Amino acid sequence: MLLATLVLVSATTADVIPEPLQGLQGDAQRGRAIVASRQTGLCLLCHNAPIPEERFQGTLAPSLAGAGARLSIGQLRLRIVDSQRVNPDSIMPAYHRLDGLNQVGRDWRGKPVLDAQQVEDVVAYLHTLKD
Template sequence: MLLATLLLASATTADAIPEPLQGLQGDAQRGRAIVASRQSGLCLLCHSAPIPEERFQGTLAPSLAGAGARWSAGQLRLRIVDSLRINPDSIMPAYHRVDGLSQVGRDWRGKPVLDAQQVEDVVAYLQSLKD
């Protein structure tokens, strides 16, 4: 996992991870399901999104509507992988980073919240949100 972290760090620019993780291609439909999920992504706890069938969406963080018009795929990827690199005061968890974290439950230590494919799926969905 340390090797993966080092490779990820070397592939990161100031505000983006330009290349897809592990060269994977995301699927927007799967990404939408992850964003809407109350078990895996948990995005809607803090964000709102154009997913009208999901009630009780968050207001603590920016709306995801129009995310694909505001940020590039690489910028979205970095925000999902480790938002603290963009904003050290962010309350958003690192969804793909596993090192240097504190207060991680025993069952989650060394495991990312989202694997590389899931990250790419969420990026694909967010990129589809142009309005």
């Protein structure tokens, strides 16, 4: 998986990863669950999103509302995989990068935070957010 990730991230064009990771199709419903999860994605620690049943959403990062209108699928994918490729000062973790990371807990070494399917699911969900 490391090799596939490195090849894929190096295949970025400008600010996008144009092709789905491992050719996978994302599911927006699963992606919404990942974004809302306080154990898996942890997105709502920093972002707020149009998920009204989730309380105490973050304000450190841009709102996810309208993300699908602001960014293309490829732009969303790159930001999930490794936001620091777009903004080196980003505090957002690299959800699918394995190389060049610091202070990775023993249980997480060699594993991405989100696997390729989860990345594609989150991308599919974020792409639905047009307002």
